Amino acid sequence: MSIVQPSEIAAAPKRRRRRGTAKVNLGLISVPMLWLILFFLIPVVLVALYSVGVLTLISYDKYLSLDLWRYFLGNSTYLGGPLGRGLFWKSMKMSLGVSVTCVLLAYPVAYMLALVAGRRKYTLLLVIITPFLTSYLLRVLAWRVLLNPQGVIQEVLRGLGVLNADGNVTWLYNSTFAVYLVLAYAWVPFVALPIFVSLETLDRRLLEAASDLGASRLRAFWAVTLPLSIPGVIAAFFFVFVPTLGEFVTPSLVGGASGYMYGNQIVDLFGAGFPDWETGSVLALFLIGVVVVLTVAFSRFLQPQQVTAE
Amino acid sequence: MNDVALSKNGARVLRGFFALVVVFLYAPIVILLIFSFNNSDIPAFPLSGFTLHWYHQFLVNADLRASLETSALIAVMTSIGAVVLGVLSSIALVRRKFRGKAAASALLLSPLVIPYVVFGISLLLLFHTIGVPRGMFTVVIGHIVITLPYTILVLVPRLEQIDESLEEAAYDLGASRFRTFRSITLPLILPAVLSAFLIAFTTSFDEYAVASFVVGSRSTFPIYLYSALRFPSQLPQVIAVAVVVLIVSLTVVVAAELGRRIAERRVGAA
Numbered sequence: 001m002s003i004v005q006p007s008e009i010a011a012a013p014k015r016r017r018r019r020g021t022a023k024v025n026l027g028l029i030s031v032p033m034l035w036l037i038l039f040f041l042i043p044v045v046l047v048a049l050y051s052v053g054v055l056t057l058i059s060y061d062k063y064l065s066l067d068l069w070r071y072f073l074g075n076s077t078y079l080g081g082p083l084g085r086g087l088f089w090k091s092m093k094m095s096l097g098v099s100v101t102c103v104l105l106a107y108p109v110a111y112m113l114a115l116v117a118g119r120r121k122y123t124l125l126l127v128i129i130t131p132f133l134t135s136y137l138l139r140v141l142a143w144r145v146l147l148n149p150q151g152v153i154q155e156v157l158r159g160l161g162v163l164n165a166d167g168n169v170t171w172l173y174n175s176t177f178a179v180y181l182v183l184a185y186a187w188v189p190f191v192a193l194p195i196f197v198s199l200e201t202l203d204r205r206l207l208e209a210a211s212d213l214g215a216s217r218l219r220a221f222w223a224v225t226l227p228l229s230i231p232g233v234i235a236a237f238f239f240v241f242v243p244t245l246g247e248f249v250t251p252s253l254v255g256g257a258s259g260y261m262y263g264n265q266i267v268d269l270f271g272a273g274f275p276d277w278e279t280g281s282v283l284a285l286f287l288i289g290v291v292v293v294l295t296v297a298f299s300r301f302l303q304p305q306q307v308t309a310e
Numbered sequence: 311m312n313d314v315a316l317s318k319n320g321a322r323v324l325r326g327f328f329a330l331v332v333v334f335l336y337a338p339i340v341i342l343l344i345f346s347f348n349n350s351d352i353p354a355f356p357l358s359g360f361t362l363h364w365y366h367q368f369l370v371n372a373d374l375r376a377s378l379e380t381s382a383l384i385a386v387m388t389s390i391g392a393v394v395l396g397v398l399s400s401i402a403l404v405r406r407k408f409r410g411k412a413a414a415s416a417l418l419l420s421p422l423v424i425p426y427v428v429f430g431i432s433l434l435l436l437f438h439t440i441g442v443p444r445g446m447f448t449v450v451i452g453h454i455v456i457t458l459p460y461t462i463l464v465l466v467p468r469l470e471q472i473d474e475s476l477e478e479a480a481y482d483l484g485a486s487r488f489r490t491f492r493s494i495t496l497p498l499i500l501p502a503v504l505s506a507f508l509i510a511f512t513t514s515f516d517e518y519a520v521a522s523f524v525v526g527s528r529s530t531f532p533i534y535l536y537s538a539l540r541f542p543s544q545l546p547q548v549i550a551v552a553v554v555v556l557i558v559s560l561t562v563v564v565a566a567e568l569g570r571r572i573a574e575r576r577v578g579a580a
Contacts, residue, residue, distance in 0.1 A: 029402035029414055032395040032458065036417055040424075040455050043432030046439055055439065109331050112324040116316055124328075126567060131335045133563045135516045137535050138552040142338035144539070145345060145549070152341060189335065217317060239422075246425025249518055253539060263427045270431050270523065277435070284428045295423050 044288060050281035057277040072282045078265075079286075088286070091245055091262035094179060099191075099240040101184040103233055106191040110232075111225075113192075114199035125196060132189035140253050143182045147173040147254065174256025182250050191236040198232025199225070234301040242291055262287070339556065346553040351546060364550035374551060377534035381515050384446055384530060388453040389510035395454065396461025396506055401495070403462070404469040405477075419459045429456065430523035437524060445526035452524055453514040460513065461506035468502035469495075501573040508566045512559060531555075 049055045053063040072078050079086045109128060113121045131139065146152045149168050157163040171177050202225060210220035248263030255261070262283070269280030295302075316324065349359035368374060399418050403411065421429070433452050437444060472495070480490040496503070518532035525533055535552070538544045 028398045028406065029408065032399040032418060033414060035395060036421075036455065036458070039433065039436070039451050040421060040429070041417075043429075043436040046435040047428075047432050050435060055435075105331060108324055108327050112321075112328045116321050116324055126564070127332060128335070130560060130563060131339065133512060134339070134556050134559050135532070135535075135552070137516070137518060137532050137539075138342070138556055139338065141535070141539060141548065141552060142342045145342060145545075146338055185334070185338070188331070217320070242423050243425060246427040248427050249536075253536075263425070266427050266431065270434065280431060281435070284431050287425055287428050291423055291425065291428075295420075 044285075047281045047285050047288070050278055051285050053278060057275060068279055068282045072279070072286065078262075078283065087260075087262045087265055091247075094176070094183070094261060095241045095244040095247075097180055098183040098187065098244055099237045101180070102187045102191040102240050103195070103237055105184070105188050106195055106236065107229075107233065109188075110192050110195035110199055114196050114202070121200075125192070128192050129189045132186075136186060137249070139186055140182055140250055143178070143185065144254060147178055147181075149173060173254065174259065176255065176259050178254040178256075179251050179259040179261070182254050183244055183247065186250070187240045187244070191240055194232045194236040194239070195229060196232075198229045202228050231301050234298065238294070238298045238302065242294055245291065246287055342549055342556075343553050345546070346550045348546070351543065364546045365554070367547045368551045368554070371547065373529075374534060374547075377529045377531045378551075378555075380446065380528045381531035384449050384453065384521075385511045385514040387446075387450045388457060388514040389507045391450065391454040392457040392461050392510040393503060393507050395458050396465050397499075397503065399458070399462050400465035400469050401491075404466055405474070418462055421456050422459045426456070426517075426519035430520040433520065434523040443526065444524050446528060448524040448526070449521045449530065452520045453510075453517060456517070456520060457510035457513050460509045464506040464509060465499060465502050468499050472498050501570050504573075505566060505570055508562065512562070515559075 046055065051068060053065055053068070056062050076086055079088050113125050113128070117124050144151070148154075151173070153172065154163065154169055157169070158165060158167065163169065206224050206228075207220050210224050211217075215223065246263040246266070247261060248267050251259045251261045251264055252267075255264075266280055266283050266287075269276045269283065344357070346364055347360050347362070348357050349361035349363065350357075402408070403415055403418075408414075429452070433448070434444075436442075437448055442448065476494050476498070477490050480494050481487075485493065516532060517530075518536060521530050522533060522536070529537070535548060538548045
């Protein structure tokens with residue numbers, strides 16, 4: 001994910017004083033690097049040590065073994081068993097569903113902003129993005145008010161007679177559906193941004209050329225617009241898929257028992273009830289591994305500038 | 311107009327879809343706003359009258375106010391820390407040459423992709439292992455890590471736009487590196503520094519997942535909110551404070567965006 005290409009400016013001949021540059025260069029970057037090594041990399045190493053028992057919650061009970069890893073990889077609760085049944089796969093499916101939904105919703109929005117909206121496009125983009133900048137918990141709270149059995153949606157359905165007075169749409173609340181809905185709601189604005197950027201930088205003359213050569217608009221979209229916007233779509237997909245893999249806040253607030261995810265399991269293993277930090281570390285480290293693999297696999301599509309509103 | 315991107319009808323359909331998405335995005339927030347004035351313990355239709363009771367309740371709820379103060383304090387410390395580290399990193403990445411730059415920038419941006427739950431427990435293990443009691447500063451430490459990449463992403467493009475010869479001129483006139491930074495670079499990147507500060511502030515103020523693992527006895531606002539969500543009787547009050555926070559953050563976001571546009575136009579014109 002290198003963001004800085006050696007700029008052409010630096011290559012141009014210039015009168016430049018060299019005053020102990022090497023030292024200053026390392027000096028500038030060393031504080032942020034040190035911060036991340038201390039508070040980001042070393043903690044991950046500690047997770048690894050906990051996962052094999054070199055460190056343990058009860059300090060006199062240390063051991064060194066891969067038993068927990070074996071259990072994790074073989075047990076059907078987490079990963080093993082019939083493919084796709086464990087909690088990890090449940091979270092994978094959820095993240096996949098949420099990010100695909102987000103892309104499908106955000107693509108037309110970004111398309112309309114970049115190619116139809118004209119001068120007002122930046123203002124309208126701000127309208128789309130603003131909800132993302134407001135409190136996440138508050139937006140989840142809003143959906144709790146909407147979805148719960150005594151909530152707005154079900155009361156309106158009862159009022160309209162669609163639902164009996166004591167009827168209840170069970171899949172609407174404390175369900176996997178609720179988790180999908182709220183997460184998609186939360187991430188759509190964020191997804192619109194990278195797709196917008198890729199569509200906005202699209203050279204319109206290419207579309208004109210396609211049209212001059214007799215292509216219909218649909219054909220031009222399939223042959224020109226869509227392929228050129230794919231990097232933005234992939235980046236958008238990635239930046240929803242990866243962070244939601246460990247999601248536990250939304251599942252615990254609107255998911256109920258059926259919306260229990262991999263992230264909730266990690267939280268509970270570190271929670272107040274019966275903490276099992278060693279098993280929790282196995283789950284956490286496995287997730288880190290998955291994220292690293294995904295990041296490397298996607299890295300050629302990721303231009304980090306796409307996630308800022310510059 | 312014969313548009314190459316879309317037919318007239320297509321554009322109409324697309325505008326309609328856009329409007330629907332806007333409704334989808336804002337309807338829950340508007341409904342929250344309505345219920346904050348509703349004179350009932352339960353947020354449900356039909357509405358039972360207008361009240362400012364919940365806003366009053368929020369003003370007298372000491373725990374809630376304390377949590378807002380704690381979050382504000384954490385967010386200020388986080389954003390100062392993240393912006394300072396972000397400026398250092400961005401200058402190094404854009405202006406300086408050193409070995410391992412690609413690796414350095416990968417490390418600096420890697421917190422963008424770590425699931426927060428995993429980062430939260432990693433920090434918990436760190437503080438547990440070295441015996442640091444959890445409190446406000448442990449939250450600040452974690453929040454600086456997760457907001458640093460955002461500050462870098464805002465600052466780097468701005469630095470790349472600035473003509474390096476301005477800094478060269480200052481060096482040639484005998485200014486030290488620090489003097490050059492203070493008199494030339496900093497004023498030019500100030501709009502980006504302010505947006506970086508705001509992004510770090512709002513991210514930290516709203517952050518629940520990491521904070522929930524490393525917070526001490528003083529709750530942050532998201533942690534207060536999360537626990538209040540489990541007690542239905544507190545719901546209307548929470549909705550009222552939610553609305554206040556929402557409006558404040560919307561105002562700040564819109565003001566910041568307008569301010570940034572104006573400032574950048576001025577810098578661009580200069």
